[in-house]
Amino acid sequence: MAGPADPVQLTAAGTAGETAPRAAALSWRRVRRSSNLLVGALIIAAVVGSAALAPLLAPYDPVDQEFTAQLRPPAPAHWFGTDEFGRDIFSRVLFGARIALRVGVVADLIATALGVLLGVVAGYVGGRLDALLTRVLDITLAFPYLLLAMVVVAILGPGLTNAMIAIAVVYTPQFARVVRGVVLSVKEQEFVEAARALGAGAGRILARGILPNIVSPIIVMSTLTVGFMIVETAGLSFLGLGASPPTPEWGSMLATGRSFMLTAPWIATFPGLAILVTVVAFNLVGDGLRDLLDPRLRGRI
Amino acid sequence: MWTYVGRRLIQLLPVLLGVSVLVFFGMHLIPGDVAVLLLGEKASEADLARLRHQLGLDQPVYVQYLRFLADALQGDFGVSLRTRQPVIWEIRQALPITIELSLAALLFAVLIGIAIGVLTARHPHSALDTGAMVFVLIGVSMPVFWTGILLLLVFGGLLGWLPLGGVLDTGMAIRRISGLPLLDAVLQGNWPAARSALEHLVLPAVTLGSALMATIARMARSTMLDVLNLDYVRTARAKGLPEGGVVARHALWNALLPVVTLIGLHLGLLLSGAVLTETIFALPGLGRLTITSVLARDYPVVQGVVVIGAVIFVLANLAVDVLYAWLDPRIRYS
Numbered sequence: 019m020a021g022p023a024d025p026v027q028l029t030a031a032g033t034a035g036e037t038a039p040r041a042a043a044l045s046w047r048r049v050r051r052s053s054n055l056l057v058g059a060l061i062i063a064a065v066v067g068s069a070a071l072a073p074l075l076a077p078y079d080p081v082d083q084e085f086t087a088q089l090r091p092p093a094p095a096h097w098f099g100t101d102e103f104g105r106d107i108f109s110r111v112l113f114g115a116r117i118a119l120r121v122g123v124v125a126d127l128i129a130t131a132l133g134v135l136l137g138v139v140a141g142y143v144g145g146r147l148d149a150l151l152t153r154v155l156d157i158t159l160a161f162p163y164l165l166l167a168m169v170v171v172a173i174l175g176p177g178l179t180n181a182m183i184a185i186a187v188v189y190t191p192q193f194a195r196v197v198r199g200v201v202l203s204v205k206e207q208e209f210v211e212a213a214r215a216l217g218a219g220a221g222r223i224l225a226r227g228i229l230p231n232i233v234s235p236i237i238v239m240s241t242l243t244v245g246f247m248i249v250e251t252a253g254l255s256f257l258g259l260g261a262s263p264p265t266p267e268w269g270s271m272l273a274t275g276r277s278f279m280l281t282a283p284w285i286a287t288f289p290g291l292a293i294l295v296t297v298v299a300f301n302l303v304g305d306g307l308r309d310l311l312d313p314r315l316r317g318r319i
Numbered sequence: 320m321w322t323y324v325g326r327r328l329i330q331l332l333p334v335l336l337g338v339s340v341l342v343f344f345g346m347h348l349i350p351g352d353v354a355v356l357l358l359g360e361k362a363s364e365a366d367l368a369r370l371r372h373q374l375g376l377d378q379p380v381y382v383q384y385l386r387f388l389a390d391a392l393q394g395d396f397g398v399s400l401r402t403r404q405p406v407i408w409e410i411r412q413a414l415p416i417t418i419e420l421s422l423a424a425l426l427f428a429v430l431i432g433i434a435i436g437v438l439t440a441r442h443p444h445s446a447l448d449t450g451a452m453v454f455v456l457i458g459v460s461m462p463v464f465w466t467g468i469l470l471l472l473v474f475g476g477l478l479g480w481l482p483l484g485g486v487l488d489t490g491m492a493i494r495r496i497s498g499l500p501l502l503d504a505v506l507q508g509n510w511p512a513a514r515s516a517l518e519h520l521v522l523p524a525v526t527l528g529s530a531l532m533a534t535i536a537r538m539a540r541s542t543m544l545d546v547l548n549l550d551y552v553r554t555a556r557a558k559g560l561p562e563g564g565v566v567a568r569h570a571l572w573n574a575l576l577p578v579v580t581l582i583g584l585h586l587g588l589l590l591s592g593a594v595l596t597e598t599i600f601a602l603p604g605l606g607r608l609t610i611t612s613v614l615a616r617d618y619p620v621v622q623g624v625v626v627i628g629a630v631i632f633v634l635a636n637l638a639v640d641v642l643y644a645w646l647d648p649r650i651r652y653s
Contacts, residue, residue, distance in 0.1 A: 157337035164591030165609065165628050172613045172621050173345050249462045253595055256464045257610050269464075276468055276599065280476040290465035298460040 055306025061299035069115035076109035080266040089282045099284040101274060107285060110266035111292050117267045118296060121182045122248040126240050128186035129247075133193020134232065140194065141201025142224065152198070155191040163188050164253065171259045178251075178267065181260035185247050196239060197232055204231045234311040241307055245300030252293055268293050324641060331633050338629045339391060343384050346618045356400055356616065387622075396623030401615045406623040409608060414627070415498030416486065416604035417593050423520050424528035424589065424596075425582065432532040433578065436539020437566060443544060451536065458533030463592040467526040467599035474522060481522050484601035488515045519600075527596045531585050535578050542574040576647050583639035590632060 068075060078084075078096075084104035092099045098107035140151040158166060170184035204210060210227050218226075252269030254260040261267035263274065268289040275286025354370045355362065362370075371377050375386055390396070396406035435455070439448040475483040482488070486500050493512050496503045501520060504513035546552060547570055555565045594606030601607075605624060612620035 153333065153337065157334050157341060161338070161625070161629055162587040162590035162632055164594050165625060168594075168609055168613055169342065169345060169621070169625055172616075172618075173348050176614070245460070250591075252462060253464060253591075256595065257598055258614060259610075272464055272468065279468060279472050283472050283476075286465070286468045286472075290462065290468065293462050293465065294457070294460055297462070298456065301456075301460055 052306045054302045058299045058302025068112050069119050072112040076112045078106035078109040080110045080113040081264050098288040101285050113266040114268045118248045121251045122244040125182045125186040125247045126244050129189040132190040136194040137197025141198040158191045176259045178261040181254040185250050204228050238308040242304030245297040342625045397619035399620045401617045406619050413605045413608040419499040423524035427524050428528035428531035432535025433539045435536040440540045440543030455533040455536050464595045470522050523596050523600045527592045538577050546570045546573045579643050586635050
C-alpha cells in the first residue's frame with residue numbers, strides 16, 4: 019500500500035521527466051529496426067482491416083442460421099465451419115473483430131481519461147485530496163481484476179457495454195498510479211519551479227510542463243492494456259456476463275464452443291485463435307513502443 | 320520481521336474497511352427489493368414488511384452498514400438467496416477447491432518456468448532457446464479460457480488421458496478434513512481417490528499456471544544469463560565445480576528473487592484466471608460460486624465472496640513481500 023512518498027514510485031517516475039525529447043526523436047529508422055513492432059503493427063492493421071471490411075469480406079450474415087448446415091467442419095463453403103445453428107464461423111470471427119476492437123479501444127479511452135484525470139489531480143493538488151484518492155485507488159487495487167469487474171457487472175447488470183465499463187473501471191487505478199507518479203516527480207523539477215516563479219498559473223504549468231511528460235508512458239500503457247482489455251472482456255462474455263449468444267463476440271463464441279468441443283472443435287478453435295493473434299499483436303506493439311519511447315519503463319508497465 | 324508484519328497488517332485495516340464500504344454500498348445500488356427476491360413476487364405486503372424488519376432493511380442505511388460490518392467481522396455474511404445456506408458455509412465449501420487449484424498452478428508455474436529458464440540460459444541462442452521463447456510469447460498471450468479448452472480437447476477428448484472436469488471420479492467420495500480434495504485423500508490414505516483427485520487437478524493447474532509459467536521462464540532466463548556472467552560464478556567454475564553444481568548451488572538462488580516479485584505481481588491474474596478455469600473444468604470453487612451468484616443476483620453471497628476474496632488477496636500479497644525480504648537480506652523490513 020503505497021503512501022504519498024513511496025520510494026519505488028519516485029525513483030522510477032523520476033526518469034520519466036526526461037522522456038519528451040526522446041519521444042520527439044522517434045524516427046522511421048528506429049521503428050524499422052524494431053521488427054516486433056512492425057510485425058505487431060501489420061497484424062493490427064490486418065485485424066482493423068477485416069473489422070472495417072467485415073460486411074464486404076464475410077460470405078454470410080454473422081447471425082443468419084442455416085439449419086441444413088449445422089456443425090459442419092471447415093470446408094470451401096464454410097472456411098471455418100459452422101456452429102450448432104448453422105451460422106458461418108468465418109463471418110462471425112470477422113464481425114467479432116469489430117466488437118473486440120471497439121471494446122478494447124473504448125474501454126482503453128475511458129480508463130486513460132479517468133486515470134489521467136485522477137492521477138493529475140492527486141499528484142498536482144497533493145495533500146489530503148491525494149491521500150484520499152490514493153487510498154481509494156489502493157482499495158480498488160486490492161481486488162483481483164476479474165472479481166472487481168464482476169462486482170461492477172453485478173451492480174450494472176450483465177451486457178457487453180457494462181462489461182466494457184467494468185473493465186475500464188478495473189484498469190483506471192493503474193493508469194492513475196502511473197500518472198500520479200510522473201506528476202509528483204515532474205512538479206518538483208526546477209523548470210516547473212521557474213515557471214511558477216515567472217507567474218505561470220496552474221493551468222499553464224499543467225498543460226505546458228506536466229502533460230507532455232505523461233504522454234509517452236500513457237501511450238505505452240494504453241497500447242499494452244488494449245490487448246488485456248480485449249481478453250478480459252472476452253472472458254466476461256465467456257462467463258456469461260458480457261455479450262449474449264447471437265452477438266458474434268469471440269468470448270461468447272468460445273463459451274458455446276466449449277459445449278461442442280469434442281464433436282465440433284472448430285467452433286472454439288477459431289475465435290480463440292483470433293483473440294490470441296490480436297492480443298499478441300498489441301503486446302508486440304506495446305513492448306516495441308516502450309523500448310522505443312522509454313526503455314526505462316521496462317518492468318514498470 | 321514480526322513488527323513489520325504487524326505494521327503491514329494494521330495498514331491493511333483501512334483498506335479492508337474501504338472494501339467493505341465499496342461492496343456494501345455497491346450492492347445497495349442494485350435495483351430490486353431483497354425481501355421480494357427472497358419471498359417471491361406473490362408475497363403479501365405484511366410478510367414483506369415483517370421480513371424487511373427481520374433483516375433490518377427498514378433501518379437507515381448507515382445502521383444497516385454497521386450491522387453488516389459487525390456481522391462480517393464474526394464471519395456472518397447472511398444467508399444465500401439461492402440455496403438458503405449461510406453464505407460463510409458456501410464459501411467454506413468452495414474456498415479450498417480454489418486454494419488447491421491456485422497452489423497447484425503456482426507449483427507448476429514455478430517448477431517448469433524455472434526449469435525452462437535455466438535450460439535456455441545454459442544454451443542461449445540455440446534452437447531450444449528460440450523454440451522455448453516463441454512458446455513463452457504465445458503462453459503469455461493465451462487467454463486462460465482458450466488454453467483450458469484446447470488442453471481439454473487434446474488430453475481429455477482426443478487422447479483420453481485425463482478426465483474432462485470435476486474434482487473426483489463419479490461415485491468416489493472422501494471425508495472432508497481440510498476441504499482440499501487431494502490433501503484429504505492423502506491424509507486418509509485413500510489412494511484411489513488421491514490418484515483421481517490428482518488426475519482431475521492436472522489440466523486445471525496447467526491451464527491456470529501456463530501464463531505465469533511463461534512469464535517466469537522469460538524472467539528466469541534473463542536473470543540466469545546475467546548471473547552466469549558474474550565474477551563469483553566464474554570463481555565457482557574456476558574452483559573446478561561441475562557446471563550443474565554451479566548452476567544449482569550458486570546461480571539459481573539469485574535467479575529466484577525476481578521470480579518472487581513476479582508471483583506477487585501476478586496474484587491478481589492468478590485469482591482472476593481461477594474464475595475462468597473453474598468454469599471450464601466444472602470445479603465448484605470460489606470463482607464458480609461468484610459467477611453463479613452474480614448471475615442469480617444472489618447479493619449476500621456476492622458480498623461475502625468479494626470481502627473474503629479481497630482479504631485473501633491482500634494477505635497473499637503480504638506473504639509475497641515477507642518472502643521477498645526473507646530471500647534477500649539486502650531488503651529490510653521497513
